Amino acid sequence: MLKIIDVCKRVEGHGDVKILLQNDDISLVNFQFDIYRGFENFLIGKKLLDIPKIVSRICGLCYASQAIASCKAIEHIYDIEISEQTILLRRLLMSGELIKSHSMNFFFQTLPDLLAIFDFSQKTLTPYELIHYDPQLASNLYELIKIGNEINILFGGRSVHLISLIPGGIIYSPSRKNISLARKKFQNALNNLEWIIEKFIELFSNHIPPKEYHFPHFIFVGLSNYEKYDRYSGNLTIKQNNKNLIEFEKNNYSTYFGKEKDLHGIDFYFENKKNVIVGPLSRYNIIENYGIDEIINYLDYFNKSWKNNILFANFIRLLEMYIEAYHGIQILDDPSLNIREQFSPLNSVKNLDGIGIIEAPRGTLIHHYHLNGSNSIDRIKLFIATEFNIPLINEMITRYAKELFEITGDINLVKKDVQRIIRAFDPCISCATH
Amino acid sequence: MKPRVTIISLTSCSGCISTLISLDIFPQFLERTRIIFFQFILDAKNIEDTDIAIVEGCVSEETQITLLRDVRKHAKKVYALGTCASCGGILSLSSSKVADPISNYIETNGIIPGCPPPSKLFGNSLIRLVENKDIILSQKNMCGNCSLKRDMKINSHINIYKIIPNPEEITLDEENSECFLKNGILCLGPITRDGCEYKCIKMGLPCEGCMGPVSKDFTSNLINYLSLINLSQELKEYAGIFYRYSKPKFRR
Numbered sequence: 243m244l245k246i247i248d249v250c251k252r253v254e255g256h257g258d259v260k261i262l263l264q265n266d267d268i269s270l271v272n273f274q275f276d277i278y279r280g281f282e283n284f285l286i287g288k289k290l291l292d293i294p295k296i297v298s299r300i301c302g303l304c305y306a307s308q309a310i311a312s313c314k315a316i317e318h319i320y321d322i323e324i325s326e327q328t329i330l331l332r333r334l335l336m337s338g339e340l341i342k343s344h345s346m347n348f349f350f351q352t353l354p355d356l357l358a359i360f361d362f363s364q365k366t367l368t369p370y371e372l373i374h375y376d377p378q379l380a381s382n383l384y385e386l387i388k389i390g391n392e393i394n395i396l397f398g399g400r401s402v403h404l405i406s407l408i409p410g411g412i413i414y415s416p417s418r419k420n421i422s423l424a425r426k427k428f429q430n431a432l433n434n435l436e437w438i439i440e441k442f443i444e445l446f447s448n449h450i451p452p453k454e455y456h457f458p459h460f461i462f463v464g465l466s467n468y469e470k471y472d473r474y475s476g477n478l479t480i481k482q483n484n485k486n487l488i489e490f491e492k493n494n495y496s497t498y499f500g501k502e503k504d505l506h507g508i509d510f511y512f513e514n515k516k517n518v519i520v521g522p523l524s525r526y527n528i529i530e531n532y533g534i535d536e537i538i539n540y541l542d543y544f545n546k547s548w549k550n551n552i553l554f555a556n557f558i559r560l561l562e563m564y565i566e567a568y569h570g571i572q573i574l575d576d577p578s579l580n581i582r583e584q585f586s587p588l589n590s591v592k593n594l595d596g597i598g599i600i601e602a603p604r605g606t607l608i609h610h611y612h613l614n615g616s617n618s619i620d621r622i623k624l625f626i627a628t629e630f631n632i633p634l635i636n637e638m639i640t641r642y643a644k645e646l647f648e649i650t651g652d653i654n655l656v657k658k659d660v661q662r663i664i665r666a667f668d669p670c671i672s673c674a675t676h
Numbered sequence: 677m678k679p680r681v682t683i684i685s686l687t688s689c690s691g692c693i694s695t696l697i698s699l700d701i702f703p704q705f706l707e708r709t710r711i712i713f714f715q716f717i718l719d720a721k722n723i724e725d726t727d728i729a730i731v732e733g734c735v736s737e738e739t740q741i742t743l744l745r746d747v748r749k750h751a752k753k754v755y756a757l758g759t760c761a762s763c764g765g766i767l768s769l770s771s772s773k774v775a776d777p778i779s780n781y782i783e784t785n786g787i788i789p790g791c792p793p794p795s796k797l798f799g800n801s802l803i804r805l806v807e808n809k810d811i812i813l814s815q816k817n818m819c820g821n822c823s824l825k826r827d828m829k830i831n832s833h834i835n836i837y838k839i840i841p842n843p844e845e846i847t848l849d850e851e852n853s854e855c856f857l858k859n860g861i862l863c864l865g866p867i868t869r870d871g872c873e874y875k876c877i878k879m880g881l882p883c884e885g886c887m888g889p890v891s892k893d894f895t896s897n898l899i900n901y902l903s904l905i906n907l908s909q910e911l912k913e914y915a916g917i918f919y920r921y922s923k924p925k926f927r928r
Contacts, residue, residue, distance in 0.1 A: 251719045254690050277687055277737060284770040287915065291840045295884075299766040299791070302691020346697060350717040369706065369717050384703060391698035395795075401698055402691040402792045405879045410843040413879045585843035672690045 243269075248657045250664060252351045254303055255671025259660055261643065261653070268647045268656070271640040273632065273664050278506065281676045282622045290316045290611075290619070291409060291588070297609070298403045300624075301672045303346070306332075306339040306398065307602035308609075308673075309407040310474075314598030315609040316409040321592035324411060327578045331412045333474050334424070334573055335398050336600070337566035340473075341431060342390025343603040344522075344559040347668045349383040352556050355662045359553070360449050379441055382434040386563065389427045389434075393570070396420045411585040418580075425574045431567035439540055439560050447543040451551040454642040454659070455666060458550065459483065461517045462524035463630060465601045469530040471565060473601035479528050482514075492599045495608060501623045508629050516637040520605025520630040521668070522558040534568055537561055552638070552666045559668075591617050602627055604670050628674040631667055639663050679727040679806060683714040684747060686733030686740045686778070687767060690716070692758035693732060695792040701799045708806045726751045728805050730788075734760040734767055735776040748782040755786050755805065762787040763888045763922040769915070775923055786811040791886035791921065794872045817890050818865030818883050822874065824855045836862045837908035839882075839917055846880040856882040862905075862917065867897040886921055894922040 244263040249256070256277065262270040281300055285293060294312040298305045310332050317324060350369060357363045363375065373380045391401050397414070398404030406413040460483065467476030478495060480488040490497070499510045510518060531538060540561060548554045573579075591613060598609045605627030612621035639660045647656050685693060693716050696702060709728075713720045723743075729751035735741060748754055756762040756778050767775035778784060788801045788811060801811045819825050838861045856863040863882035869890045876883055889897045898918050911917060 249715075249721070251715060251721070252717060254693075254716065256685065256715070276739075279687065279736070279767055280770050280773055283772070284916075289839070289914070291842075296766065296769065299689050299691070302689040302694045302792070305689075305691065342694070342698060346694065350697075366719060368719075373706075387698055388700070399875050399879050400792065401695050401795060405876050405881060408843055408846070413846060413848070413881075415848050585846065587842065587844045672688070 246653065246657075248661075250661055252354075252661075253665060253669055253671060254347075255675065257664075257669065257671045259639070259657060259664070261656065261660075263653075268640070268644045271636065271643045271660060273635050273639060273669070275671055275675045277675050279675055282624055285622050286619055288619060290319065293611075293619075294407055294409065295403065297624075298407075300676045301670060302402050303343045303670060304339065304602045304604065304607070304673055305402045306335045306394065306404055306407065307600055307607050309404060310336065311598040311600050311602075311607050311609040313407060313409045314600065315596035315611050316588075316598070317596075318598060319591055319593050319596035319611065319613065320409070320588045322410060322586045322588065324586055325578075325583050327414070327581070327583050328412045329474065330573045330576055330579065331397055331414055332407070334570060335394060335404060335407070336473055337570045338390045338393030338397070340390070340566050340603045341563050342387055342394070344563050345383055345386035345390065348556065348559060349380070349387070351665050351668070353383075355665055356446065356553065356556060359452060359662065360446060362445065379438065382438055385434050386431060386438075389431045392427055393424055396424050408585075410588050411583065414583075416580050416582055421574050421579060425571055428567040428570040428574070432564065432571075435560060435564040435567065439557075439564065442557055442560060443540065443543045446557075447548075450547045451553045454638075454645075455552045455663060456550055457517075457519070457552060457634070457638060459514065459517045460519055460527075460550070460634075461512075461514060462527045463518055463520050464524040464528045464606055465599065466525075466528045469528070471525065471529050471532050473525075478599065478606070480512075481528050482517075492597050492608075493595075495597070495599075495625075499625070501625070507632065508625060516633045518630055519634050520627050521555065522562055522605075523552070523555045524605060525562070525601065526558045532561070532565055534565060537565065552663065555666060555668070602673075604628060604668055604673070605630060624676055626670070626673045626676060628667075628669045628671070631669065632674070635664060635667055635669070678708060678710045679808070680725070681709045681711045681714075682723065682726040682729045682747065682751060683711065683716075684723075684729065684731050684743065685715060686731065686744075686761065687736040687775070688733030688758070688760050688765070690732075691792045692760075695795070695798060696757075696802075699795060699799050699802070701802060705802050705806065723747055723750050727753070729754045730757050731755070731761050731778050732757040734765050735778060735781060736767060736774050741781050744778055744782050753785040753805075754778075754782060755788060755811065756784050757788050758793055759789055759791040759886050759888060759921045762789045763894065765791065765921055768919050768921060768923045771915075777922070787813070787888075789813070789869065789886075789888045790872060794875070796873065797871050814870040815890060816870045818868050818870050818872075818874070818877075818887075820870060822855075822865060822877065824853070824877060832904075834858075834860075834905045835908075836860055836905050836911060838862065839911065839914070841880070841882075848878070848880050857905075862907075862911070864918075867894075867901050884920060885918075888921065893925050894919065895925040
């Protein structure tokens with residue numbers, strides 16, 4: 243058996259593609275990471291107040307999501323209600339993070355692939371070439387990265403590993419100047435996104451996406467709030483083949499999936515686990531609609547061939563940025579942001595288990611902490627979006643690699659195309675190697 | 677001739693990379709350099725001759741040492757980006773993993789510290805690198821210009837019983853007047869390099885040392901500091917207060 247390992251390019255973090263060749267046939271393709279940092283181990287025994295800023299360091303792209311999921315788990319342990327203002331500010335930070343993360347992924351990782359897949363360019367464009375290819379598109383996308391970043395600085399204190407996020411509240415000093423600045427940023431984001439979304443429609447909507455990116459069967463997992471788009475609150479939902487909707491409280495997640503002893507990977511307690519997907523496409527399929535008229539119009543440009551294709555996630559990411567900027571402006575109009583609030587004190591432990599769930603840019607994120615009899619953390623389970631997606635990614639790349647190699651016999655082509663499928667999922671390797 | 681730049685990532689959260697890309701001057705940096713290797717945004721596979729190499733992340737695996745040496749061989753100058761590459765970083769909390777700064781294996785020409793590196797320092801440092809100048813870092817500790825220092829003198833034993841204020845005790849910059857140490861809250865400002873613009877302190881939280889020590893290493897600085905403070909029994913037993921961003925250094 244011949245083992246070929248190729249470093250995956252243009253992904254966030256370090257991951258490899260491993261291809262196993264047996265008797266001139268591909269037997270297996272795996273997207274894998276060799277590094278495990280062990281956050282679930284070294285967080286044991288840490289003080290609850292100390293944990294959010296440590297877990298933020300799991301990921302430099304989903305830092306706000308990690309810290310907020312952690313705060314929610316700790317608030318569950320203390321059984322405290324946090325203020326509406328805290329929720330609004332956390333939502334703003336999540337929006338800034340999502341806009342930055344999605345726009346970076348689109349600019350550097352998936353747009354060059356899309357242009358090559360649909361024959362707009364002969365090769366995969368570098369950022370230098372992309373700037374020359376379409377200066378306006380590049381400039382609008384770069385502006386989005388900066389807007390997301392600035393929202394995080396305004397309400398989080400710095401660009402990543404935000405200082406303001408603590409259990410029980412958020413460190414915040416009302417400032418009309420900051421609110422008005424943030425409003426301008428979100429408005430700019432909306433203007434840029436209208437242009438980018440229309441450009442995407444113009445470039446790609448009349449094309450049929452290649453079938454190798456198609457996924458025929460799927461089990462979508464994500465948060466939904468009465469079937470509305472909501473990444474902060476709501477119930478977990480599992481939707482299979484557009485039916486069998488199961489909605490359950492966060493505390494019951496372990497009926498459906500869990501983590502065994504070695505903490506690597508997620509175990510699903512239902513059939514067809516290789517079809518599980520989380521992230522923008524899941525959110526799109528789980529919710530009824532996004533509640534914004536413009537979005538409904540944009541979606542109408544794409545026919546059925548796109549809807550079960552992983553490349554459609556690129557378009558959904560653009561729409562999600564639009565939705566978050568739109569909601570961001572609404573949040574900034576809320577009068578509760580003009581007052582200075584007191585924190586909810588963390589008095590006494592009420593639950594030995596604390597579970598915090600949110601939708602990170604790449605999908606469902608769960609933090610589950612368990613305390614022992616002396617109120618010290620003795621068990622931690624982190625469920626990360628990319629970990630949910632790994633079985634499906636591996637299923638899709640193995641299936642496609644086998645077909646492509648059988649037809650062409652070109653292993654370099656296989657290596658290249660397999661990586662495009664991986665990038666379409668926008669994997670977060672930092673998170674996955676926590 | 678534009679300088680050729682190589683950017684490599686070791687074990688990290690990628691936060692330094694996302695901060696780099698979000699910097700106001702990043703488009704200017706792209707324009708004034710020729711980036712030849714940067715896995716986040718380019719397909720390039722091999723390490724080639726380069727003028728500037730920037731390394732983020734700590735060394736936690738054997739294979740990274742080979743990569744680092746290869747980079748050093750091909751680069752005129754090598755800089756450590758962020759606290760992981762400069763000091764070891766957050767993985768220092770792990771008792772089972774190695775978390776080494778890159779300077780344990782190769783000679784470096786400078787560091788851009790911080791978790792994440794503060795935008796102003798980061799931007800200024802990149803411009804200096806493009807202009808073939810060395811990075812300038814503050815040689816002072818945090819206390820020098822701290823607005824909370826006032827009458828606090830760190831020359832007698834200080835009793836410390838907390839590492840973070842309780843949420844309801846957090847006061848923002850404008851209302852806060854007292855040094856954390858005075859209230860029994862551990863602040864690593866006295867042994868941490870200035871340059872972060874006091875972001876945590878302005879938000880009512882003590883310094884946790886992410887900029888690293890002003891000179892020498894964490895361990896030698898800590899020995900001085902520990903001679904001045906009395907830690908509560910609970911904190912003495914709490915892992916990862918001082919060595920949050922670097923492992924203890926004991927050379928035989």
